[in-house]
Amino acid sequence: MSITSQKRNNxxxxxxxxxATCTLGGIIACGPTHSSVTPLDLVKCRLQVDPTLYKSNLQGWKTIVSTEGGFSKVFTGVGATFIGYSLQGAGKYGGYEFFKHYYSTLSFVTPEFVQNHSVWIYLGASATAEFLADIMLCPLEAIKVKQQTTMPPFCNNVFQGFSKIYTQEGLKAFYKGIVPLWFRQIPYTMVKFTSFEKIVEAIYAKLPVKKSELSPLQQISVSFTGGYLAGILCAIVSHPADVMVSKINNGRKATESMSQATNRIYKQIGFKGLWNGLPVRIVMIGTLTSFQWLIYDSFKAYVGLPTSG
Structure with missing residues (x-):
């Protein structure tokens, strides 16, 4: 990981x-990709709340189309998803680039440490970036989960959802899922960025030529491969917290503290219930992560910046 300033296309x-460029790249990478898998996310969230609801993704989509008003209903929650994950992508990717460099250049961090223990830099930078990004994501995630896991849907769009939640429960309702969201997203992002960096590093180490000798298209292909493998690990690590986010946003009682709600829900579903919907999430997150790195690094290459890794 170089900490020497360079110039690429000004x-x-x-x-x-x-x-700012990396932040824009994060928006472009995360908003559209998360939105594109809304049908998978919809079925996954509903199965997390009620595992008996559908027997498969296909059966879930058929049921939604036939009983809820047509094909467009499989994209329930797409507005909140797009806005929320665009904001999160901005904070996550832009923040990661900032904190990775910041932590590498602290006065007590030696170049030898950066060279030999880069994994700690990746872990710290990704955790910090995600912590802040989730503060922007959480209100939109609350609207999305509420909309997706109530039938008929709690609201028809983001603005209606914000108005209804605020009127019924107040501003604090938008952050009632922040702790489980952090427990889901921070480990997820730490695995996502750190495993990606190390996987890509290993791929380049095995190639017969240096990274600098590869074309941008070849480098982006490496990013796509590393992204998919990292995505599988992300899905497994963060899935139990993902289930709790869905459960808490859907069914936390107004009189309950976070720990009370978590304990009550865990007693209902047990350890096995924390893994409801995992196969769907592996497909979804693996696809998401690979395409996010593909889009992010394609954008960086387009504007003249080096690809990641």
Missing amino acids: IELYTNKFY
Whole structure:
């Protein structure tokens, strides 16, 4: 991991323009990709709340189309998903690039440590970035989960959802899932970025030529492969917390604390219930993560920045 400033098409690394470009890349990578898998997310969230609801994704989609008003209903929650994960992508990717460089250049961090123990830099940078990104994501995630897991849907769009939740429960309702969201997203992102960096590093180490000798298309192909493998690990690590996010946003009582709600829900579903919907999530997250890295690194290559890894 180099911490030396370079210039690529007038964008100097580790400047405000560089971080703004990476932030924009994160928006482009996360908003559209998360939105595109809304049908998978819809079935997954409903199965997390009620595992007997559908026998398969296909059966779930057929049921939704036939009973809830047509094909468009499989995209229930797409508006909140797009806005929420665009904001999260901005904070996650832009923040990761910022904190990765920041932690690498702290006065007590030696170049030897950066070279030999880079995994700690990746873990710290990704955790910090995700912690902050989730503060932007949480209100939209609350609307999305509420909309997806109530039938008929709690609201028809983001603005109606915000108005109804605020009127019925107040502002605090938008952050009642922040702790389980952190427990889901921070480990997820730590695995996502750190495993990606190490997988891509291993791939480049096995190739007969240096990364700099590969074409941008070849480098982006490496990013796509590393992203998919990292996505599988992400899905497994973060799935139990994902189930709890869905359960808590759907069924936490107004009089319950976070720990009370978590304990009550865990007693209902047990350890096995924490893994409801995992196969769907592996497909969804593996696809999401690979395409996010594909889009993010394609954008970086387009504007003249080096690809990740």
